Amino acid sequence: MIARTARPVVALRAAALLVLLTACTGPASGSAAPERSATAPAPTVSGELQDGYQRVVADVLPSVVEISAGGGLGSGVIYDEEGHIVTNAHVVGDAKEFEVVLATRKDPIRARLVAAYPQQDLAVIRLTDLPRRLRPATFGDSRAVEVGQIVLAMGNPLGLNSSVTQGIVSAVGRSVSEGEGEATLGNMVQTSADINPGNSGGALVNLSSQVIGIPTLAARNPQMGGGQAPGIGFAIPASTVTFLADQMIERGRVTESGRAALGVTVRTVLGDGFEPAGAAIAEVDDGGPAQRAGLRPGDVITGLGGEEVTDVVSLAEALASLRPGGRTEVEYLRNDERRTARVTLGEANAPRR
Incomplete structure (x- = not known):
């Protein structure tokens, strides 16, 4: 049986647009069908590009591991020579010990949890018995990631260890939610490389053999019964990974989240048609950003930073794209009167695990 991780893929908030491309069954009236030469050469794969793919796989795949936690399988990336491995928080779950x-x-090595930070779905574990030859991955600069870059996703999808898929960077700076009540992840890298259960915690790699992200989520299409939307996956950018992992290794937990906060507790409110109509403030932190800006309990937030806010999740997504101090x-x-306030954002607390 093929094992898989328990994490469901993220549901797209916007309805997916499916475009059916149909080919003409014949030439237009009065025109001749173009001839095709039977001797025309078939397209060939660029040997240089293929060699580049194989070089990257040889460079990085030894740094990608399989993690067994609580009966599920996931992936991880060797972070340093001390045996630290970065992965997703949803891969480790509530477990404290793992087999890597x-x-x-072929033989598994035991590992223990160092720390996890579910708010950004990141965790660090450490091998308890270091092998002689351990190859840490090289993490790239997320600021250099550009749309259209060719990338490879490496991991253990559906328990098929050491698998590699190929795609491009489709977008950067995405904010996505893992679901109602789950983490909202900011500044994500979107990719067309296949991200399947078990790929979580693996490596998204550029053609310079640098890890530019940790694959975390794939999209689901609500118009197709919640089935996986092909070619839409998301990865935590390398800069976020190193920023948080270094804290977990050095301090045993995340002390600086880097996540923007309003300092409010909110709930979703419904409009006259019973559709989500905003995020109502239930509590305001004393001395927090919202209170300093004049917001108070009972106010209903409908927009933040130019983004529409219809519920708790959309508010979290809007905040995820911003930074503390901005x-x-x-x-x-x-009282049904539209107002606007200027807010200097604070930083979300990083609670202990």
Whole structure:
């Protein structure tokens, strides 16, 4: 049986647009069908590009591991020579001990949890018995990631260890939610490389053999019964991975989240047609950004930083695209009157695990 991780893939908030491309069954009236030469040469794969793919696989795949936790399988990336491995928080779950299989050997090695930070779906574990030859991955600069870059996703999808898929960077700076009540992840890299259960925690790699992200989520299409939307996956950018992993290794937990906060507790409110109509403030932190801007319980937030807010999730997504210390506008309703406030954002707390 093929094992898979328990994490469901993220549901797209916007309805997917499916375009059916139909080919003409024949030439237009009065025109001749173009001839095709039977001797025309078939397209060939560029040997240089193929060699580049194989070089990257040889460079990076030894740094990608398989992690067994609580009966499920996931992936991880060797972070340093001390045996630290970065992966997703949803891969480790509530487990404290794990079995890790390196790409270069068959026998599992035991590992223990260092720390996890579910708010950004990241965790660090450490091998308890270091092998002689351990190859840490090289993490790239997320600021250099550009749309259209060719990338390879490496991991253990559906338990098929050391698998590689290919695609491009489709977008950067995405904010996505893992679901109602789950983490909202900011500044994500979107890719067309296949991300399947078991790929979580693996490596998204550029053609310079640098890890530019940790594959985390694939999209689901609600118009197709919640089935996986092909070619839409998301990875935590390398800069976020190193920023948080270094804290977990050095301090045993995340102390600086780097995530923007308003300092409010909110709930979703419904409009006259019973559709989500905003995020109502239930509590305001004393001395927090919202209170300093004049917001108070009962106000209904309808926009943040130019993004529409219809519910708790969309507010979290809007915040995920911003940074602590930045100034932005909050649109809200108070007694059915539309108002706007300028807010200097704070930083979300990083709770202990």
